[in-house]
Amino acid sequence: MSRPESLSPLFRSLHSIKGVGDKLAALLTRFFGAPEGQDAIALDILMHMPSGVVDRRRQVGIAEAYLNQIVTLKLHVDRHQPPPRGKEHIPHRVFAHDETGDVQLVFFRAQGGWVERALPIGEERYVSGTIGFFNGEKQITHPDYIVEPDKFASLPLVEPVYPLTQGLSSKALAKLVRQVVDSVPDLPEWIDAGTLRQRQWPSFAAAMRMVHLPDAPGEAELWAPARQRLAYDEYFAGQLTLQLIRSTMVADRGIARVFSGQITESVRKVLPFSLTQGQLAAVDEIRADLASPDRMSRLLQGDVGAGKTVVALMAMAAMAESGAQSALMAPTELLAAQHYKTLKPLCDLAGLGCELLTGKMPAAERRAKLAGIASGATTIVVGTHALFQSGVDFHNLGLTVVDEQHRFGVHQRLALSDKGKHTDLLVMTATPIPRTLVLTHFGDMAVSILREKPKGRQPIDTAVLSIGEYDRVVARLKARLDDGAQAFWVCPLVEESEHLDVVAAEDRFAELAKVFGDQVALVHGRMSAAAKQEVMGRFAANEVKLLVATTVIEVGVDVPNASIMIIEHAERFGLAQLHQLRGRVGRGSARSSCLLLYKGNLSQTAQARLDTIKSTEDGFEIAERDLELRGQGDVLGTRQSGMPGYRLAVPDVHRHLLDFAHDDAKALLTRNPGLTGEDGEAARTALYLFRKDLAIPLIRAG
Incomplete structure (x- = not known):
């Protein structure tokens, strides 16, 4: 079956939408990461969720407009005061009033006479923006909207705010959003009617309208019915895909094995x-x-x-x-x-x-x-x-x-x-x-x-120190190595990058070599596999005492004698990575330690990460914490590996919906493995809508 005709308006190239020229189309294609050689499509705009909402519904007299509030005022324009010639840094001021008081509208670098045209003296205009104070006078600097009284309906009183990219204005995007939302067709419903009633969710099209063109700010909230419904839909399409893969994998009949023991x-x-x-x-x-x-x-x-x-x-x-x-x-x-x-x-x-x-x-x-x-x-x-x-x-x-x-x-x-x-x-x-x-x-x-560690695994002492203690750390390390220990020293990047003042592995190696001479070796990702193996081999054979490494050692290196792990710039690593790196020690009989060196002032998240690593060695607990601190996108390095990053669902808020989606997808395929009939067709529509068409060929006939 091919994509249902009803979805065509959402799969048309943005190029074909009124007001989108080559430049904007190219910009949007880059912004939405469209596949090589394809344009961004209307669906990309639809799935681009607002990050917040501006509420302009507060329509009051100037007297009741308070500092830092966003208000919409109906003003009478009194006079203009343009900056003196040659003094570009002085703003253009417009004086206006209503029955309750006065306000100034302030415009910096307002060339070309557009302010005069937008705010003609003696006329009335609706103006919306944030109230500020200057020398005891109320003012609005660069109002967001100026509209004529008869065009008041075009001023969005509840305005979603979107993540933007350079060259894309919120006005241009808002215009596109409106056109796309208006073109959303009525789709067959894939959620069971009873469930919809019980959760009081709107239809897909209505939910999109509430999120992108809300009448009240509450409609677009992450926990509001509209956004919950859309998050569920996204999870449902993903779970349906996985269930189809499972039924394909498992249905290629296996063989019932017989064991002798x-x-x-x-x-x-x-x-x-x-x-x-x-x-x-x-x-x-x-x-x-x-x-x-x-x-x-x-x-x-x-x-x-x-x-x-x-x-x-x-x-x-x-x-x-x-x-x-x-x-x-x-x-x-x-x-x-x-x-x-x-x-x-x-x-x-x-x-x-x-x-x-x-x-x-x-x-x-x-x-x-x-x-x-x-x-x-x-x-x-x-x-x-x-x-x-x-x-x-x-x-x-x-x-x-x-x-x-x-x-x-x-x-x-x-x-x-x-x-x-x-x-x-x-x-x-x-x-x-x-x-x-x-x-x-x-x-x-x-x-x-x-869950449990094999017997004989040593607990690992973990400490957090500032890089300011470098000399002390090196002295302590020297004493331990002289006693026969071996250590890893991990650095985040291979070579100096201008915008990160990171001591690269090569520089650190040179520094440590002054103290440890040929007892220290270097291994990093740019080396050939053979060179890496040669260095790792020498370390494993205890010919080298100290191994300076980038994160190439993260996975699966086994040197039981190594009992010290020093991680420089620990604040730059994710929790899962820190946990993996620490797991490289504690494999032998010696008590092991892990030292996390950080630089500068720690952000709250970095502080929380280092505290977590210090307080527990339970990888599952660390993973749950990681999910809370980072959001789900990166725990598995999913950004790179083409795993589902979500656009509508926000795991922290919508996590509970994943279980529903999982159970519903499973039940649907048990009931209707060929996805035939009305509910089958609705489910297929959901798969196309969330671009899971990879799964369509897996649907078994009958």
């Missing part, structure tokens, strides 16, 4: 520790998924060091019992190598064939490994996304495990290529994700959570 038992015996309650529960959930005829699509959440890899190993061992292979995919070769290092000795002891496949390996070695994978001799293959490229043929791939999913959105899950198409899917993440975000981004997956 032998291999998992031998893996359990060779583990150097016993599994935690959380790990055992996750393993059980995964086994139940594998044993059912539906495909598994599960998210395994666990904080840094919660032992996700071992749970994955148990799943892969169970898969081997049923005669199938598993693939473990990591985002980088460095991480793939690290997983392999963890798994290989255990697999060898348990008699499981485990191989690492990377892009860098010599051709002969690669050929031998590919042969093992194709024959089935290799049961577990570890690598990067390259595992799913052509030339890698599996004998019988049953399970795909993906590490670090936030680089792995909905589209990637759908595109796991044919090799991974019918396999069970387990996605592991070390970013503890708050429940709201799990619903938003992984609503198509079942979730297992590992």
Whole structure:
């Protein structure tokens, strides 16, 4: 089915709207981030929500107009006092009055006689703006509106205020908004009639009108019925998309696996520790998924060091019992190598064939490994996304495990290529994700959570200090390193950037080298993978005591002997990032510490972030706090990864609606999987309206 004809007015290019020339169209296309080679469309304007409302309804006499109030006055214009010639800095003043008093209207740099034309002497005008005082006289500097009495209706008494961009005036935008809102068609209703009545929500078109062209400021408030309705709609379209993806993923029938229990038992015996309650529960959930005829699509959440890899190993061992292979995919070769290092000795002891496949390996070695994978001799293959490229043929791939999913959105899950198409899917993440975000981004997956830390993990002492204490910090660090400790020193940027006075990693390295000589090494994102690996290797082997790094070390570096983490400019990092970085220490037997160095005066948010990190090591608590402090856009780095950033819903205010939307979408697809008939058509309209057409082809016939 193609897009319903009724939506055409909202999908027309802004270019085609009266009053939009090439320049404005290009500006709006940039502002709304339209896809490459496409124009911004009317829908972009409709979905551009006001950030507030100006209330001009206070129509009083001058005598009752108070300082800093926004008022609308009906004035009689008395005289003009233009600035003397050559004195441009003196304003043009207009004196006016009503029955109750006098007021001056003030205009700076008012050239070209337009003030005289707008406010002719002896005539009446409505003027709206903010009251100020100057030398004891009331005045309005640069009134927002000046209109003739017969055009009073054109003065917006309740005026939404929008986020703007350079070159876009609020007047031009307001004009566009009015035209677009007037063109919103009557759409089929996708919310159940009973629900609408119970929540007292308006229709979609009426809600848009109340938000963009309100009669009273309350209509446009974030918690008002109109905005709630629109937030729900946006969530609903997102949840419907995820449910469709789930039904597609799960409906590609999986295989009901049968386990003998032998291999998992031998893996359990060779583990150097016993599994935690959380790990055992996750393993059980995964086994139940594998044993059912539906495909598994599960998210395994666990904080840094919660032992996700071992749970994955148990799943892969169970898969081997049923005669199938598993693939473990990591985002980088460095991480793939690290997983392999963890798994290989255990697999060898348990008699499981485990191989690492990377892009860098010599051709002969690669050929031998590919042969093992194709024959089935290799049961577990570890690598990067390259595992799913052509030339890698599996004998019988049953399970795909993906590490670090936030680089792995909905589209990637759908595109796991044919090799991974019918396999069970387990996605592991070390970013503890708050429940709201799990619903938003992984609503198509079942979730297992590992909450407790494995035994033997040391608590980490966290302190916050000003960079002014640098000399003391270095002296203390020297003493610890002389005692045999190893430390990370993390800097935010690689090279000096003019507008941020950040001591770059290279400068910091040079400074520290004066004290520590060849005991200190540098690793940053601009280095080649081989160079990075070489430095990390020396650090892991304890040849280097101090590693100065940018955030490349954030994910998955494992050096148990490193017990000190110093984060410079900690105020520039997000909570999740600070938490990830801190998780790089505390992995060995030594008591570990983390030092957060900040510069200058901290903003409230930065202060709250550092306090949170200091007070807790629970990643899930930190993630919830992060969501409150930052809003949802960035907790997962979603801005970059094409995850749904919201335009109508504001998670802090509308979070409760996400659950409703999730349940409603689920119920709808259970009731009507083909989205046929009237309610099906209405739901499809919602998907087009919120540009989720990615999901349309997934709707199953009948």
